[in-house]
Amino acid sequence: MMALQELRIPGVSFIAVAPEVILSAGGLVLLVTGSFLKGRATVLFMSLLTLTGAAVAAVLSAGRDFTAFSGAVVLDDFAVFVKLILLAVAAISILVSGQLLDDERAPAPEFLGLVMFATAGMMLMASASDLMLLFLALETFSLALYVLVAFRRGRADSQEGALKYFLMGSFSSAFFLYGIALVYGATGTTRLEGIRAYAREIPVLGQGLLAAGLALLLVGLAFKVAAVPFHMWTPDAYQGAPSPVAGFMAAGSKAAGFAALIRVLFSVFPSLVWDWRPVIVILSVISMVVGSVVAIVQTNVKRMLAYSAIAHSGFLLVGVASANSRGVSGALFYLGAYAVTVLGAFAVVYGVGRPGEPFVHIQNYRGLGKTRPFLAWTLVLFLASLAGIPPTAGFFAKFEVLSAAVSAGLTGLAVVAVVASAAAVFFYFRIIWLMFFEEPEGWAEGAEQPATALPLGLAVILTAVAVAFLGIVPGIVLDLASSSLPGLP
Amino acid sequence: MTIPVLSIVLFLPLAGALLVSLVPKDYVKLMRLVALASSIVAFGASLWMLFLFNSADGGFQLVEKVEWISRYRASYHLGVDGISLWLVLLTTFLVPLCIAASWRVDKKVKALNVILLLMETSILGVFLSLDLLLFYIFWEGMLIPMYFLIGVWGYERRVYAALKFFLYTLFGSLLMLVGVAALYFLGGRTFDLAELSRSGLGPSAQLWLFGAFFASFAIKVPIFPFHTWLPDAHTEAPTAGSVLLAGVLLKMGGYGFLRLSIPLFPDATVKFAPWLAILGVIGIVYGGIVSIVQSDVKRLVAYSSVSHLGFVVLGIAALNTAATTGSVLQMVSHGLSTGLLFLLIGMLYQRAHTRKIADLSGVGGVMPVFGGMFLIAVLSSLGLPGLNGFVGEFLILNGTFPVMRALTIIATLGVVLAAIYLLWMYERVFTGPVKIPHAERKSVWRDVSPGELAVIVPVIAMMLWIGLYPKPFLDRIEPSVERVLSNLNRPVASR
Numbered sequence: 001m002m003a004l005q006e007l008r009i010p011g012v013s014f015i016a017v018a019p020e021v022i023l024s025a026g027g028l029v030l031l032v033t034g035s036f037l038k039g040r041a042t043v044l045f046m047s048l049l050t051l052t053g054a055a056v057a058a059v060l061s062a063g064r065d066f067t068a069f070s071g072a073v074v075l076d077d078f079a080v081f082v083k084l085i086l087l088a089v090a091a092i093s094i095l096v097s098g099q100l101l102d103d104e105r106a107p108a109p110e111f112l113g114l115v116m117f118a119t120a121g122m123m124l125m126a127s128a129s130d131l132m133l134l135f136l137a138l139e140t141f142s143l144a145l146y147v148l149v150a151f152r153r154g155r156a157d158s159q160e161g162a163l164k165y166f167l168m169g170s171f172s173s174a175f176f177l178y179g180i181a182l183v184y185g186a187t188g189t190t191r192l193e194g195i196r197a198y199a200r201e202i203p204v205l206g207q208g209l210l211a212a213g214l215a216l217l218l219v220g221l222a223f224k225v226a227a228v229p230f231h232m233w234t235p236d237a238y239q240g241a242p243s244p245v246a247g248f249m250a251a252g253s254k255a256a257g258f259a260a261l262i263r264v265l266f267s268v269f270p271s272l273v274w275d276w277r278p279v280i281v282i283l284s285v286i287s288m289v290v291g292s293v294v295a296i297v298q299t300n301v302k303r304m305l306a307y308s309a310i311a312h313s314g315f316l317l318v319g320v321a322s323a324n325s326r327g328v329s330g331a332l333f334y335l336g337a338y339a340v341t342v343l344g345a346f347a348v349v350y351g352v353g354r355p356g357e358p359f360v361h362i363q364n365y366r367g368l369g370k371t372r373p374f375l376a377w378t379l380v381l382f383l384a385s386l387a388g389i390p391p392t393a394g395f396f397a398k399f400e401v402l403s404a405a406v407s408a409g410l411t412g413l414a415v416v417a418v419v420a421s422a423a424a425v426f427f428y429f430r431i432i433w434l435m436f437f438e439e440p441e442g443w444a445e446g447a448e449q450p451a452t453a454l455p456l457g458l459a460v461i462l463t464a465v466a467v468a469f470l471g472i473v474p475g476i477v478l479d480l481a482s483s484s485l486p487g488l489p
Numbered sequence: 490m491t492i493p494v495l496s497i498v499l500f501l502p503l504a505g506a507l508l509v510s511l512v513p514k515d516y517v518k519l520m521r522l523v524a525l526a527s528s529i530v531a532f533g534a535s536l537w538m539l540f541l542f543n544s545a546d547g548g549f550q551l552v553e554k555v556e557w558i559s560r561y562r563a564s565y566h567l568g569v570d571g572i573s574l575w576l577v578l579l580t581t582f583l584v585p586l587c588i589a590a591s592w593r594v595d596k597k598v599k600a601l602n603v604i605l606l607l608m609e610t611s612i613l614g615v616f617l618s619l620d621l622l623l624f625y626i627f628w629e630g631m632l633i634p635m636y637f638l639i640g641v642w643g644y645e646r647r648v649y650a651a652l653k654f655f656l657y658t659l660f661g662s663l664l665m666l667v668g669v670a671a672l673y674f675l676g677g678r679t680f681d682l683a684e685l686s687r688s689g690l691g692p693s694a695q696l697w698l699f700g701a702f703f704a705s706f707a708i709k710v711p712i713f714p715f716h717t718w719l720p721d722a723h724t725e726a727p728t729a730g731s732v733l734l735a736g737v738l739l740k741m742g743g744y745g746f747l748r749l750s751i752p753l754f755p756d757a758t759v760k761f762a763p764w765l766a767i768l769g770v771i772g773i774v775y776g777g778i779v780s781i782v783q784s785d786v787k788r789l790v791a792y793s794s795v796s797h798l799g800f801v802v803l804g805i806a807a808l809n810t811a812a813t814t815g816s817v818l819q820m821v822s823h824g825l826s827t828g829l830l831f832l833l834i835g836m837l838y839q840r841a842h843t844r845k846i847a848d849l850s851g852v853g854g855v856m857p858v859f860g861g862m863f864l865i866a867v868l869s870s871l872g873l874p875g876l877n878g879f880v881g882e883f884l885i886l887n888g889t890f891p892v893m894r895a896l897t898i899i900a901t902l903g904v905v906l907a908a909i910y911l912l913w914m915y916e917r918v919f920t921g922p923v924k925i926p927h928a929e930r931k932s933v934w935r936d937v938s939p940g941e942l943a944v945i946v947p948v949i950a951m952m953l954w955i956g957l958y959p960k961p962f963l964d965r966i967e968p969s970v971e972r973v974l975s976n977l978n979r980p981v982a983s984r
Contacts, residue, residue, distance in 0.1 A: 418666065
């Protein structure tokens, strides 16, 4: 009889998860002490302080690779880059949410706690190097997001959006989990290292189990980043969620989802490029086309931004499909550029619609240039960036993935992307048109205009500055992105 | 350390725009003053640039190069040569006039002045960039301000015109973007124009890329049949917008051919040149004929631009020093004369509130000085010797005659047509019995004010200078044109 193996407890290096630990601990402290804290400002300040702490921890660990939990978590430069994007996303979202909580007279600690837990989950996505951990991270941030989407629980659209998101999200989680099971069945491990070693040794054609597992993993991640045909939840969830939450979802889950997608595809299945590239190309093309075309007929600004988010997933997939270092670093840059742009756009949408956001129809934007010039002019900047017009962040993001596609020989894909972005210009500029070339009417004239309050205004200014900065001197962030690539072929 | 003159010229308007945006909203007059002052300072800086410019050198001068995006090998690379020199000066010269001409506009004064100054920086950037990516960004950056300028401050059909302008230009720009990305990879992964032109592209790559850039430039010039956005945009734009459009924006197209197409795609340019010349001549004749039948003064001048820019295209297509030098001068001349015409039409509209030729008659009798000024502008536009329009057109025709005789003879028709449509319009509007709307209001129909004179006289002075003594201009243009054309080994076959 074999002697029972000695139970070995692997040494734990908490450095690798320091940002997540700081964030989760901060969130817990906030939940516990929240009821004693007087004043919303204190709570906001505390949460921003926690985010700063996590950011410092992430920056300090840059340049070296830390692993923990016997390799299930790895904190490399790639993870640090994505984590910094996510922390910035959370910080901006919290600033805008401060306004939301004021307007709704809602308890701050719970809301902010959920934002921070969601962020911690998203951050873990970027450094998970074990499929099980990836699944846990995915569930962590998804659960928090389901609740955040249903934040206005008294309203039908909020409930509908949250329920759809939850049901579809559960399906995708199941797919993802089943994918993990298949991969495990094929390779005997869930650790990315192990799967990679297996895939390298054994030619994959003929590995039906592994290929099916990879396909199901792709479905789960494509759902999270809202790529067509796994996008159905997006418009309803964005419409139902309060705008600050919608911005957080758009920027955050996209960054987290793509980080995981890139890590899985490139560090595990680099040898399978020829197998997964056609799939990614197809996802990319239909996301760009469906997103851009369907956005044209939207009359609700939040739904329009949701379809634009779908189209942007398509553009990001162009970078992934290029399967070269330029494409991946371009996608990383794209994530940052898109995050600041879409956060700014949703902040403005909230500023226009608040309180309660009854005014999200595009006709409510008529004459906004006259009635709310600050919000209108900054929205011009964000829409130009979404459309990819220089000198804004969106231009370089698009240019980077386009040129990656051209250099990878995917000229056809690049042409589709250019045509799709030309179509997209139409609906972005229709809003600009309404804001400046049409006279205000209806509510805009008579109704009392709520002044843009400080935290919201600050969030808009910060994102606007970031969009302009990335559009004029993108070099710094581009270099950071390209120096933080995981081991690519 | 040398002083970065070109950066100063380039960014003074931007700094002015920031200053204007900081003025509190009740100080409307201060906004106008700040805008005017900063544009005049920018003009002063460009004169300083002219002073430092060495006329004997055809290459790029006052070059500034700073690394910008190192991984693209894109740099902040500015330089000026004899071709861009005058277009820069034309821009800095016209923008203060535009700001002064918008003095009476009371709608969103701050935004108007900010947009005019932003446009100036963006246009100057196009003329000064020696880096393709930088060039493209300035090129595109102009799109949104112009869209607003037409759409917000324009006349009745402004929204339609703004959209049309936007769609045409965007279409061209996106094609150019694909060209820029492709050129980057084919040309050795750099955006530096000098390096790109040494990269020696294959003939078929040149043809494709020439086509991609041609779309953008042809729309901007505009070359027939890509011109249909122009009459709407020029007519519906406010005076300042029309002056900027006709004065400098159109020149970006011709400049693009000279700065990018010829050096980067020499073989394709030689191959396309005859077609370019034919399109140019069609534009000359077509623009002239359509101008004759216009019933709106502003639309007439807008169509005349199609005709005048046809000469520029013809001159560039000849690919010889005389004609191309003429084209560059014609670009400057057209900016002055058409710019002045739009300024004057703006003043006329302020008084008459109509631009219909049929509603106006005998204006010269009511406002003799204004009539005289208008006549000078008309004569300059139709190419009377002694005024600026003549020199450029003469040089172009002179240079094209040896290489394409038949086309040159047809093009000469354009000069005749110009005389017909311009003088006929002048006759109907300014002479004859007085028939003007609300003629009884003498205070409205007073002759040019000192403020208006301050806008008109500098332009007329420049016209006379170019018309009577163009040597300082030509001396600086010619070496650079020779340098650009030296890339082409073969002359265009005689037709």
